[in-house]
Amino acid sequence: MDVAETDDGALGTGSQAVTQQLMDMFVGGNFRPGDRLPAERRLAENFGVGRAAIREALAALEMLGVVETRHGAGTYLQATAENLLPRSIEWGLLLNQREAIDLAEAREQLEISIVQLAATRASAQDIDRLSAAQGRMESATSDPDAFVAADVEFHLELAKIAGNSVLAGMLASTRSLLEVWIRRASSGERSTNLTLEEHRRIVDAVTTGNVDSAKGAMRVHMNGARARLVTSLDDSPPQSG
Known part of the structure; x- marks a missing residue:
């Protein structure tokens, strides 16, 4: 199912900050496996960054196996609740x-x-x-x-x-x-x-x-x-x- 796009703004600039904030949202239960993320433009507006930072953040999350980008269909959360925490920890250690x-x-x-x-x-x-x-x-x-x-x-x-x-x-x-x-x-x-x-x-x-x-x-x-x-x-x- 698609996720309702939030109007809440987010602080922080750059792909690192966006990646961490997205991980926090996923771990916090804002999204469920199979949910589609808002479009890049909407995410860029919400996080107050350029679309390039959003693309880099999503690419990093895809490398970690957290999300999946489907050509022409958007980006979807694929990590389950049980493996989101270790991946969040791994990202935190990298930073x-x-x-x-x-x-x-x-x-x-x-x-x-x-x-x-x-x-x-x-x-x-x-x-x-x-x-x-x-x-x-x-x-x-x-x-x-x-x-x-x-x-x-x-x-x-x-x-x-x-x-x-x-x-x-x-x-x-x-x-x-x-x-x-x-x-x-x-x-x-x-x-x-x-x-x-x-x-x-x-x-x-x-x-x-x-x-x-x-x-x-x-x-x-x-x-x-x-x-x-x-x-x-x-x-x-x-x-x-």
């Missing part, structure tokens, strides 16, 4: 590397606390589940989506082993962020191999119950993941605005 680094530092502290407890509390059954999660990562190197899912499950499993519901809840609440982070930080064969090696060292340390080794292995993993994330952001094409 604000300082925030990405802050998030990386916060995640490092959380993950180190988790692995410290896991190394002291892991049972034989816990080790089996963690090793199985690692095995699923090893088996998914040719399938990026499956690899990301297995990586996320590895960290959530580690949080369960830690036996602290607050820490586990904090990590689970950032699942969408983890998916975006891991997807960008493990892109490419070299990054995937480094990620796997870092996870093997974590499993080994938790298995032996060596707290210092576990914390060190997780710190190495977090530092490596952060470096790969920043590199992926640096390699992203700049957005004009």
Whole structure:
């Protein structure tokens, strides 16, 4: 169905601002999958920008898989509610590397606390589940989506082993962020191999119950993941605005 065109003006200039504001509207439920967006001219009037900025913003959203432009028929929202949030996060990280680094530092502290407890509390059954999660990562190197899912499950499993519901809840609440982070930080064969090696060292340390080794292995993993994330952001094409 077509969406009624809003008369509300929007602040901000340039394609970056327009893209972020459109994402906010989508996440906020102003549009539903399958809805047609207002015409470029109407969007330009509402956002107070030129049509070129609108075209650039829509092109960026199409690259993220959020919208689909159909020749002669307009532009339609195609992302569902469940995948709009991670794509919104990804766009936010692309625009604000300082925030990405802050998030990386916060995640490092959380993950180190988790692995410290896991190394002291892991049972034989816990080790089996963690090793199985690692095995699923090893088996998914040719399938990026499956690899990301297995990586996320590895960290959530580690949080369960830690036996602290607050820490586990904090990590689970950032699942969408983890998916975006891991997807960008493990892109490419070299990054995937480094990620796997870092996870093997974590499993080994938790298995032996060596707290210092576990914390060190997780710190190495977090530092490596952060470096790969920043590199992926640096390699992203700049957005004009």
